[in-house]
Amino acid sequence: QVQLVESGGGLVQAGDSLRLSCAASGRTFSSYIVGWFRQAPGKEREFVARINWSGGNTDYADSVKGRFTISRDNAKNTVHLQMNSLKSEDTAVYYCAVAELWSGGSRSTHYKYWGQGTQVTVSS
Numbered sequence: 001q002v003q004l005v006e007s008g009g010g011l012v013q014a015g016d017s018l019r020l021s022c023a024a025s026g027r028t029f030s031s032y033i034v035g036w037f038r039q040a041p042g043k044e045r046e047f048v049a050r051i052n053w054s055g056g057n058t059d060y061a062d063s064v065k066g067r068f069t070i071s072r073d074n075a076k077n078t079v080h081l082q083m084n085s086l087k088s089e090d091t092a093v094y095y096c097a098v099a100e101l102w103s104g105g106s107r108s109t110h111y112k113y114w115g116q117g118t119q120v121t122v123s124s
Contacts, residue, residue, distance in 0.1 A: 001026060001113065002024055002025065002026040002028070002029055002032065002098050002112075002113045003024065003025040003026065003113070004022055004023070004024050004096050004097070004098065004113060004114065004115035005022070005023045005024075005115055005116070006020060006021070006022050006094060006095065006096050006115045006116065006117055006118040007020070007021050007023070007118055008020040008021050008118060009094060009118030009119045009120045009121075010119075010120070010121070011121045011123065012086055012120075012121070012122055012123070013122070013123050013124075014086060014087055014088055014122055014123065014124045015085060015086065016086050016122070017082070017083060017084045017085075017086065018083045018086065018120060019080055019081070019082050019083070020036070020080065020081040020083065020094055020096075020118060020120070021078055021079070021080050021081075022034065022036070022078065022079040022080075022081075022096030022115060023077060023078050024077045024078070024079075024098070025077070026077075029074065029077045029098070030053055030074035030077075031053050031100075032053065032098035032099065032100065033050055033051070033052055033053065033098065033099040033100065033101065033102055033104070034050065034051050034070075034072060034079040034096060034097070034098055035047065035048075035049065035050035035051075035096065035097050035098070035099065035106070035111055036048040036049045036050070036070060036079075036081045036094060036095070036096055036097075037094070037095045037096075037097060037108055037111075038090075038092035038093065038094045038095070038120075039092055039093050039095070039117075040089075040091060040092040040093075043092075045095070045108050046061065047061050047106035047107075047108070048060070048061055048064055048068065048081070048094070049061065049064065049068055049070040049081060050070065050099075050106065051070045051071070051072050051079065052102050053074075055071060055072050055074075057102065058070055059106065061106070063089075064083075064090075067083065067084050067085045067086075068081060068082065068083050068084070069081070069082040069084075070082075079096060081094070081096075083120070086120075086122045087122060087124075088122050088123070088124040089122075090120060090122050091120060091121050091122050092119075092120060093117040093118065093119050093120075094117060094118050094119075094120055095114055095115055095116075095117045096114075096115045097111035097112075097113060097114045097115070098111060098112060098113050099111045099112060100112065
């Protein structure tokens, strides 16, 4: 089992940056795909980004491509999401989650363990 804890959220202005972190417990963390998802009020949870076990493969939603960067440090059991040029539409609760297979894609149902989320609010 893997336990995930997100941090780094907050209230920022449009154009600012934030760096989210996902800290994991469990010795097998380095073998998992790690994804970031977000859910805005009244909307469904949506995929943001994912990274494979080595960090060599990444994937982003079109809405964040070029602005967000996902990275991981397996020695520290941590995955980061660097968010630049934030927009009001990025406002949401951000969750990290883990999956076993890259081929599962960006579907949230493919992810096995989830954190509790961290709130990101971008004021315009």
